[in-house]
Amino acid sequence: MRIPLKAGLAAAALLGATTVLAQPGLAQNTLTVGGYGGSFETLMKEHIIPPFEQANDVTVQFVPGNSTENLARLQAQRDNQEIDVVILDDGPMYQAVALGFCDTLTDIPSLPDIYDIARMGTDKAIGVGFVATGFAYNAEMFEKEGWDPPSSWMDLADPKFEQLTSVPPISNTYGLHTLVMMARLHGGGENDIEPGFEAMVEKVAPNVLVFEPSSGKMSELFQAQEIALSIWGSGRVKALADTGFPAEFAYPKEGAIALMVAACPVVDSDVPAAAQAFVDYLLQPEVQVRLAETNGFGPTNKNTVLPEELQTLPYGPDKISQLVAVDWNAINPKREEWTQRWAREVER
Structure with a gap:
């Protein structure tokens, strides 16, 4: 039996003002949600979870952790799952689906309203948020130098940006996306990564000041004007711009890669209806x-x-049409091998 959510929740509901009669069968139930820590955890606990609890007479426990940690929790608890809904980056989510941790989405009334790319080609998980992987750049520096905004992934190889760029390492999804796009632009792809490594080593790496994994350090590099250009996420660029720094995001003409935040109801949940309702x-x-x-x-x-x-x-x-997806089912089995090769060849 589905937990009815009030259609088109009023904005006030997010501030805890919802007063919806609960289904009798949900009293005393506890729903455990695994998701990111930090600002995401704060948002969930202060604004997202309370109105859901009030509307559905269910207690929600939030388990913070990054995608790797929460995927590991699912693996450790395979025969006795404690998490009912898990929120992961799309790469680890495809792993969770492949490993059989995600239940079928059976009661999601919002499904027809979701962009096709966020449907993830599966009925086991759904994208709940988009981050675009593309260019972050210092608009003030670009204007001062008379440079046009970056428009192609191959701008990473432009000599004028020598030692003025940063690309996260392959252990970071943004770096992995860069490798895949370099492969695609040179005749390869997820199933033929060789052209990607060749392009990274010969064309991109010479321009890179540092392969920086930390978002905080990346922000510092921009603010110190040590770099003018990087591959980064649209959300990271927004956060930097919110500080007053002239950071802007650019969509490459070949497409920015969709890095999705995805959710799935976990198999063998003891509150399956609540799990489906929370995803919706x-x-x-x-x-x-x-x-x-x-x-x-x-x-x-x-x-x-x-x-x-x-x-x-x-x-x-318009912007969603500029997003492209990568084939995580092809990437995930090879990622460890690629990571080792990246360390030997790209960052040497």
Whole structure:
């Protein structure tokens, strides 16, 4: 039996003002949600979870951790799952699906309103937020130098950016995306990565000042004007721009890569109806606005309306059409091998 959520939750619901009669069978139930820590955990505990609990007479426990940690929890608890809903980056989520941890999405009324790319080619998980992997650049420095905004992934190889760029390492999804796009642009792809490594070693690496994994250090590099250009996520660029720094995000003409935040109901949950309802709740437009405001996630629900100041995020049909997906089912089995090779050849 599905837990009814009030259609089109009012914005006030996110502030804890919802008063919906609960299903009698849900009293005293506990739903455990695994997701990111930091600002995401704060948002969930202060604004997202309370109205859901009130509307559905269910207690929600939040387990913080990055995607690797929460995927490891699912593996460790395979025969006795404690997590009912898990929120992961799309790469680890495809692993969770392949390993049989995600239940089928059976009661998600919002599904018809979700962009196709966020459906992830599966009925086991769904994207609840978009981050675009593309260019971060110092708009003030570009204007001063008379440079046009970056427009192609191959701008990473432009000699004028020698020692003025940063690319995260392959252990970071942004670096992995860069490798895949270099492979695609040179005749290869996820199933033929050789051209990608050749392009990284010969064309991109000479321009890279540092392969920086830390978002905090990346921000410092920009603020110290040690770099003018990097591959980064749209949400990270928004956070840097919110500090007053002239950071802007650019979509490469070949496409920015969709890095999705995804959710799935976990198999063998003892509150399966609540798990399905919570996933649907994360797709509600009002919740999607909150995710955009606080974490820079572009909405996957087409009916979400963002205020003008947030429309630099992946938002609306035009920008979503500029997003491309990578084949995580091809990448995941090879990622460890690629990581070792990257250390030997790209960052040597």
